[in-house]
Amino acid sequence: MSTSYAITAEEHRCDECGAGMAFPLFCDSCGADYPERSRMSAFGLLGLARTFAIADVELDRRELRLAQRLHPDRWASRSSRLHRKALLAQSAVNEALEAVRDPFRRAETLLALTDEQRSGALDEAGKRLPPGFLMEQLELQEAVQDGLDPDARKALKKQTRRELKRLRTVLEESFASLDVADAALDPAVARASTLETIASTVSQSRYWRNIQTALRGESIPE
Amino acid sequence: MQIPLKVKGQITDIVAGIDLGTTNTLVAWVVDGDPKVLTDRHGRAIVPSVVGIDEEHHAVVGDDAKARALMNPSGTITSVKRFMGRGIEDIDDMGRLPYRVVQSGMGKQVAVRVHGKEYLPQELSAMILGEAKKRIERAYNGRLKRAVITVPAYFDDGQRQATRDAGRMAGIDVLRIINEPTAAALAYGLDQGASGTILVYDLGGGTFDVSLLKVTEGVFKVIGTTGNTRLGGDDFDYAVVELLLSGLSAEDRAKVDGDSGRLAAVKIAAEGAKIALSDNDSTDVALSFQGAGIAIERTITRADFDAAVKPLIDKTMDAIEFILDEADLDPEDVGEVVCVGGSSRIPAVRARLEAEFGKPPHTEIDPDQVVALGAAVQAAVLAGERDAEGAVVLDVTPLSLGIETYGGGATKLLWRNTPIPVRATEGFSTQIDDQTAVEIHVVQGEREMAKDLRSLGRFRLRGIPPMAAGMPRVLVEFFIDADGMLKVTAKEMTSSVESSIEVKPTYGLTDEQVEDMIFDSIEHAEEDVQAHLLADLKAEGESVLRYTARALSERPDLIPPPLEGQIRAAIAGLEAALKSDDKETVEAAMEVLNESTATVASAMMNEVLSVTVAGKSMDEVMGSAPRTSARDIQLG
Numbered sequence: 001m002s003t004s005y006a007i008t009a010e011e012h013r014c015d016e017c018g019a020g021m022a023f024p025l026f027c028d029s030c031g032a033d034y035p036e037r038s039r040m041s042a043f044g045l046l047g048l049a050r051t052f053a054i055a056d057v058e059l060d061r062r063e064l065r066l067a068q069r070l071h072p073d074r075w076a077s078r079s080s081r082l083h084r085k086a087l088l089a090q091s092a093v094n095e096a097l098e099a100v101r102d103p104f105r106r107a108e109t110l111l112a113l114t115d116e117q118r119s120g121a122l123d124e125a126g127k128r129l130p131p132g133f134l135m136e137q138l139e140l141q142e143a144v145q146d147g148l149d150p151d152a153r154k155a156l157k158k159q160t161r162r163e164l165k166r167l168r169t170v171l172e173e174s175f176a177s178l179d180v181a182d183a184a185l186d187p188a189v190a191r192a193s194t195l196e197t198i199a200s201t202v203s204q205s206r207y208w209r210n211i212q213t214a215l216r217g218e219s220i221p222e
Numbered sequence: 223m224q225i226p227l228k229v230k231g232q233i234t235d236i237v238a239g240i241d242l243g244t245t246n247t248l249v250a251w252v253v254d255g256d257p258k259v260l261t262d263r264h265g266r267a268i269v270p271s272v273v274g275i276d277e278e279h280h281a282v283v284g285d286d287a288k289a290r291a292l293m294n295p296s297g298t299i300t301s302v303k304r305f306m307g308r309g310i311e312d313i314d315d316m317g318r319l320p321y322r323v324v325q326s327g328m329g330k331q332v333a334v335r336v337h338g339k340e341y342l343p344q345e346l347s348a349m350i351l352g353e354a355k356k357r358i359e360r361a362y363n364g365r366l367k368r369a370v371i372t373v374p375a376y377f378d379d380g381q382r383q384a385t386r387d388a389g390r391m392a393g394i395d396v397l398r399i400i401n402e403p404t405a406a407a408l409a410y411g412l413d414q415g416a417s418g419t420i421l422v423y424d425l426g427g428g429t430f431d432v433s434l435l436k437v438t439e440g441v442f443k444v445i446g447t448t449g450n451t452r453l454g455g456d457d458f459d460y461a462v463v464e465l466l467l468s469g470l471s472a473e474d475r476a477k478v479d480g481d482s483g484r485l486a487a488v489k490i491a492a493e494g495a496k497i498a499l500s501d502n503d504s505t506d507v508a509l510s511f512q513g514a515g516i517a518i519e520r521t522i523t524r525a526d527f528d529a530a531v532k533p534l535i536d537k538t539m540d541a542i543e544f545i546l547d548e549a550d551l552d553p554e555d556v557g558e559v560v561c562v563g564g565s566s567r568i569p570a571v572r573a574r575l576e577a578e579f580g581k582p583p584h585t586e587i588d589p590d591q592v593v594a595l596g597a598a599v600q601a602a603v604l605a606g607e608r609d610a611e612g613a614v615v616l617d618v619t620p621l622s623l624g625i626e627t628y629g630g631g632a633t634k635l636l637w638r639n640t641p642i643p644v645r646a647t648e649g650f651s652t653q654i655d656d657q658t659a660v661e662i663h664v665v666q667g668e669r670e671m672a673k674d675l676r677s678l679g680r681f682r683l684r685g686i687p688p689m690a691a692g693m694p695r696v697l698v699e700f701f702i703d704a705d706g707m708l709k710v711t712a713k714e715m716t717s718s719v720e721s722s723i724e725v726k727p728t729y730g731l732t733d734e735q736v737e738d739m740i741f742d743s744i745e746h747a748e749e750d751v752q753a754h755l756l757a758d759l760k761a762e763g764e765s766v767l768r769y770t771a772r773a774l775s776e777r778p779d780l781i782p783p784p785l786e787g788q789i790r791a792a793i794a795g796l797e798a799a800l801k802s803d804d805k806e807t808v809e810a811a812m813e814v815l816n817e818s819t820a821t822v823a824s825a826m827m828n829e830v831l832s833v834t835v836a837g838k839s840m841d842e843v844m845g846s847a848p849r850t851s852a853r854d855i856q857l858g
Contacts, residue, residue: 063616064441071614072643072704076397077606087703091643098640216548 026089042099052175104205125196144214234364237605239597244303248594249354257598283353305343307380331729348391370601375401375447380729397604399705403433405596418557426563428454443616455565461530462492528570559583626663626672650696656688677728
């Protein structure tokens with residue numbers, strides 16, 4: 001079992017022309033594409049270490065660098081075949097970024113890469129929510145649907161933000177402890193319980209996100 | 223007019239940016255590294271988005287169509303952009319329109335019925351695009367084959383498809399459909415080397431959009447976009463109309479409200495007052511309807527106006543709050559605010575923006591031209607004419623994409639503000655044994671139930687091999703390309719049979735239908751372009767002659783005797799010019815005739831309505847208010 005969670009990114013070279021590749025699916029030097037690599041994880045595609053601790057600026061930097069080389073607009077005056085490849089590459093970049101940009105999505109993406117998630121060992125943990133949590137969420141959803149006065153809306157908005165922030169901190173700490181799990185007395189037990197915490201935290205975040213969407217939905221300009 | 227490149231025999235390849243607007247259409251392209259909007263010799267940058275169709279189904283576009291609107295009210299189509307990709311149920315002011323909007327024979331989309339014939343919005347827009355194309359081709363002695371066309375950020379897939387189809391029908395290879403706010407940011411970004419977060423505030427004639435963009439090293443990334451498709455400059459005019467009518471007795475008020483001609487006159491005056499108040503602290507409005515014995519005289523101060531439009535500006539600020547909240551940003555995080563659209567000139571709007579963001583909004587580039595300029599920059603980049611390091615635009619899909627589920631709900635496949643291009647896949651199966659086809663209803667929007675969402679189309683998967691219910695696994699891929707337009711493909715996974723997919727757009731045309739409607743195919747490339755331009759011009763000249771002759775014989779009451787002589791002389795001049803084979807001679811003669819007939823329209827209006835707005839004559843008010851055409855005016 002792996003003890004360290006962070007796996008560092010590997011460099012890709014194009015088999016056709018030997019050039020270094022900004023993105024493993026498409027060589028922007030010679031136009032060769034590698035569709036068989038599309039099963040790579042979002043982290044692998046973006047050349048990121050498999051870790052939760054990724055700064056927003058780091059993602060922005062990748063996005064910028066990739067867009068400058070791959071965006072279909074940069075290939076607009078080339079053959080339609082190349083343009084199409086670039087279009088697919090940029091779409092794969094966008095999908096990979098979506099999978100890691102939002103911290104809760106990122107946690108989900110990381111979980112999906114673990115053996116435990118794949119074997120279904122975490123299925124139950126994802127459903128394990130703090131006592132009273134579901135009831136509270138139900139009431140909040142109902143309250144939003146029935147319409148809140150501006151003050152209550154503002155308060156709930158604030159509370160939602162605070163809760164999401166708290167859950168994010170839980171994820172940060174959990175993932176950080178995974179990276180150093182080998183220092184614990186029983187690494188296997190520590191890892192299992194941390195992964196369960198993460199799965200439950202991700203579930204809770206979904207409920208709060210729904211509240212956030214519902215609150216915004218009320219005010220989406222027509 | 224800009225300096226035409228007068229090299230005989232050499233045809234310039236023009237790659238343009240076109241702002242296909244509700245009221246006006248602008249065309250721009252990059253000359254010597256700088257984007258420029260095409261202007262006529264009066265310095266006017268615009269082709270009014272007005273199409274006039276006479277009984278013989280000859281069409282004229284722009285100023286010509288406006289000039290003839292008075293004589294052909296039911297054949298003068300304005301604001302066609304509102305009908306692009308729309309159904310009859312979307313049009314809520316049918317009664318107020320002077321022309322007839324009907325359900326077309328093609329899908330659920332609307333058509334305009336003129337003198338017994340149906341015209342699809344795409345065809346009418348293609349005519350407007352064709353006019354813009356013709357104008358720039360004449361000015362630069364070139365051929366416009368490729369262009370970038372802009373759409374409001376809030377346009378759904380059907381509206382985007384309709385715009386692209388209009389371009390194709392006009393014989394234009396549409397390089398990209400880009401969002402208006404993105405184009406505006408592009409125009410500013412390249413001009414001023416901006417970087418950081420930009421908020422684009424676009425208050426147009428009929429719609430309001432606000433977008434947030436992040437600019438870094440030439441990459442323009444749209445973070446979010448929202449808007450209100452029912453809020454625009456027109457609402458500001460109606461607020462002034464309210465001010466003007468509020469002083470009338472109930473009885474007089476009913477006389478004005480019940481008469482579309484009088485209402486139109488009040489609206490023109492209101493719009494003139496609004497424009498006057500952008501530069502003055504107060505303006506006087508005097509209107510009289512002799513037939514009804516009603517006179518309206520009122521001084522409107524800027525304070526009156528500001529109070530009247532405050533609720534409207536509040537609504538735009540709500541949208542700003544929403545978009546900042548969604549992006550988790552505070553007003554201080556916004557580096558630059560860019561104004562787009564004529565109504566962003568209103569001082570109260572600018573003051574509110576300055577108060578909100580703590581810095582004055584950018585207005586250095588004409589808010590009416592900034593979109594076309596940005597589109598021209600993008601066109602040059604796409605045509606490879608600009609430095610390869612030029613701007614890259616990372617846009618988002620403005621509306622969530624979903625599919626209707628059993629029971630009338632909808633599952634979202636892609637959420638709004640997802641960066642494009644992007645792909646989503648969804649598995650489908652069958653519900654009964656040996657079922658060989660599945661229908662998928664694709665919808666767009668934010669609401670929960672399919673019936674509240676915008677129907678994009680129905681996709682029918684065929685050729686699924688007969689199997690027990692639930693056994694086939696059909697993988698459907700939804701792909702939103704860089705233009706924000708959807709493409710759907712499908713594959714049956716268990717049998718590896720490629721399912722065929724039949725697309726029925728709800729509010730649009732199939733590719734085949736568009737092909738059939740391309741009326742100006744781009745086959746002229748090898749032809750003598752000069753001869754083609756001359757033939758176009760002559761055909762237009764003939765049409766002007768026909769129309770003027772009809773006006774003279776059918777509505778002599780509209781034409782005072784001194785003008786009649788002037789018009790007849792201009793007719794003779796054009797007839798003679800048409801016999802020559804010289805492009806410029808024909809152009810000049812046409813201009814003379816058009817000017818003499820234009821005088822008829824405005825002279826008449828000055829007579830009918832004794833309207834003065836801040837000391838300006840009707841002519842000036844109309845000149846600065848191109849939105850309202852002469853057709854709105856009836857005898858009081």
